[in-house]
Amino acid sequence: MSKQDTKSDHGHHxxxxxxxxxxxxxxxxxxxxxxxxxxxxxxxxxxxxxxIDTFQNKVGPKNGAAAVAKAWTDPDFKARLLEDASAAxxxxxxxxxxxxNMVAVENTPDVHxxxxxxxxxxxxxxxxxxxxxxxxSNAYRSRxxxxxxxxxxxxxxxxxxxxxIRVWDSTAExxxxxxxxxxxxxxxxxxxxxADFVPRDAMIGCAL
Amino acid sequence: MNGVHDMGGMQGYGAIPIEADEPVWHSDWESKTWALxxxxxxxxxxxxxxxxxxxERLGPAxxxxxxxxxxxxTSLADLLVEADLVSLAEIEAGHAAPGSEKNPSPPGADQxxxxxxxxRQSRRDLEAAPKFSVGDAVRTNTNSPRGHTRLPAYARGRVxxxxxxxxxxxxxxxxxxxxxxxxxxxxxxRIAANELxxxxxxxxxxxxxxxxxxxxxxx
Numbered sequence: 001m002s003k004q005d006t007k008s009d010h011g012h013h014x015x016x017x018x019x020x021x022x023x024x025x026x027x028x029x030x031x032x033x034x035x036x037x038x039x040x041x042x043x044x045x046x047x048x049x050x051x052i053d054t055f056q057n058k059v060g061p062k063n064g065a066a067a068v069a070k071a072w073t074d075p076d077f078k079a080r081l082l083e084d085a086s087a088a089x090x091x092x093x094x095x096x097x098x099x100x101n102m103v104a105v106e107n108t109p110d111v112h113x114x115x116x117x118x119x120x121x122x123x124x125x126x127x128x129x130x131x132x133x134x135x136x137s138n139a140y141r142s143r144x145x146x147x148x149x150x151x152x153x154x155x156x157x158x159x160x161x162x163x164x165i166r167v168w169d170s171t172a173e174x175x176x177x178x179x180x181x182x183x184x185x186x187x188x189x190x191x192x193x194x195a196d197f198v199p200r201d202a203m204i205g206c207a208l
Numbered sequence: 209m210n211g212v213h214d215m216g217g218m219q220g221y222g223a224i225p226i227e228a229d230e231p232v233w234h235s236d237w238e239s240k241t242w243a244l245x246x247x248x249x250x251x252x253x254x255x256x257x258x259x260x261x262x263x264e265r266l267g268p269a270x271x272x273x274x275x276x277x278x279x280x281x282t283s284l285a286d287l288l289v290e291a292d293l294v295s296l297a298e299i300e301a302g303h304a305a306p307g308s309e310k311n312p313s314p315p316g317a318d319q320x321x322x323x324x325x326x327x328r329q330s331r332r333d334l335e336a337a338p339k340f341s342v343g344d345a346v347r348t349n350t351n352s353p354r355g356h357t358r359l360p361a362y363a364r365g366r367v368x369x370x371x372x373x374x375x376x377x378x379x380x381x382x383x384x385x386x387x388x389x390x391x392x393x394x395x396x397x398r399i400a401a402n403e404l405x406x407x408x409x410x411x412x413x414x415x416x417x418x419x420x421x422x423x424x425x426x427x
Contacts, residue, residue: 030244036294037248097324119213166398
């Protein structure tokens, strides 16, 4: 997966005999496009920085974890989340681009839900931020619909044979959030404490 | 289109590249690519379906060899030229044509932040009643449109059950090609894994896809 490994940025290996001063091909292409767009006044550099800062620092899986923790502790909220996830999540301030139409699906002892986008990389940005590389990878996109159990094994998850697996392929503008089961031993914890028990991958259905 | 982007059920792509504590982006050019796509999208010259189809139109070998954001920056160049925002000569030169006019007011941070928080709703009002109800058995069609479609190849010609009616939404097959919203009812259709994969799928497991009404017939 050398081509999928994008850690080839330049400038981090001073002193190495083999380092290259020339930036990587994609870095050069991006610089060229950016230069043209700046020359022509089509992009505002401050706006690019604001976008990047928002998704680097403000929007991410902490949002989804807060919603799941609330669902675990507040049955009314959980009912609203399952009935109309867009409205329930918006009430927490989680809405907008790539989360306009949300559906929440609940894992139970009998049913395990997983989310994929086989055609591109659809992902619920307002609650999970931008997708990890594995979610966008050819391997995950191709395999999870045909061999969900084998895919789960690579995340260290083995489900009982009798568990039913539902894989949601985000083929339209609906975005899915998995509500994982509350881990045993966390009963009685507060909503704020429980948010630490909701890993990102659990909200995609790739962790428990 | 029957392209390599339509990956569901393909085999041979190897292990899932899971990276512990992965950063949001691995380099500045990745974050810049993402931000340029969002910022240029705000000019309103193309919609989300056109943007997706631009990725699909990369050559198959190129698509598979590119990393995710390489696909994005490459297809952005296509979108810019097709929208007449940038000329091919400028792309080749790497800078604006000498003497070209400078737009005084690109989309600013406020506009883009507002676009992010308000989103872009794909739901539409539609007078026509939905053709299907929850619980109906449906069969997906076997069409192979040359353009953009959101019915993956692996799910064509299969029988499933309507489990959610999502209301009416923009029809991507139309909107990706400038044909307008052409809204249709949209349904979550549950297809059993053994219907999709024969003996290699379990009767108990399933895949659920969000499918536009014209992809479906009563089974």
